[in-house]
Amino acid sequence: MKKIIAFFIIILGFASSSCEPDDICDPTTPTTPRMLIKFYDISNPSVQKNVTNLKVVGEGMSEGVVLNPSAVDDTKYLANGNNILLPLKTDADIVKYKFILNYGNKNPLLVNTDNLEFHYTRENLYVSRACGYKTIFTLDPTKQFILTDNTPADELWMQYVIVAQNNITYENETIIKIFF
DSSP states (O other): OHHHHHHHHHHHHHHHHTOOOOOOOOTTSOOSOOEEEEEEETTEEEEEOOOOSEEEEETTOSOOEEESOTTOOOOSEEEOTTEEEEOOOSSOSEEEEEEEETTTOSSGGGOEEEEEEEEEEEEEEEEETTTEEEEEEEEOSSOOEEEEESSGGGOOSOOEEEESOSEEOOTTSEEEEEEO
16 A cells, blocks of 8 residues: 555656746836837828838947848848837846938038937836736836937938827837828
8 A cells, every 4th residue: 555655746747847937028018118110291280191211220330220221231130111120238227229311322521410319217017927028118208309410510310209108018009100
């Protein structure tokens, strides 16, 4: 009888020691969102407008995101022609981007760079053991963004920028609208 009980204890020990929880984050689980920026036609503000040969580069980065890179070979990331998802820093309250219109044009006078600087607060939220934490952002209500021109002589190509929503919780919500 003792041998049968010992046998069951050994089998139970082996069975329970081989079970481990699966720590795999489901790909559909919302994680730290990127900021959705949409581009609109300044002459018809309700219509989205495609941007061609636009390169967006974060401060301190050499590579960026290129929209409609028909003549550009050095792109790693592509985005839709009338919207773009940009990440915000999870370790700082400011992020700066250069928006380079007509990127790759052989005539340097047609290349126009505008700078957008976003100010925000961060909040870390626990998602799960497998996914860890995500950061959600809220644009600073007193200073949401600063728009500047890289070269004042060529003027701003972004004619109007508005904040559609301050809270950046999900990637499918429009945060910034740029009219040009």
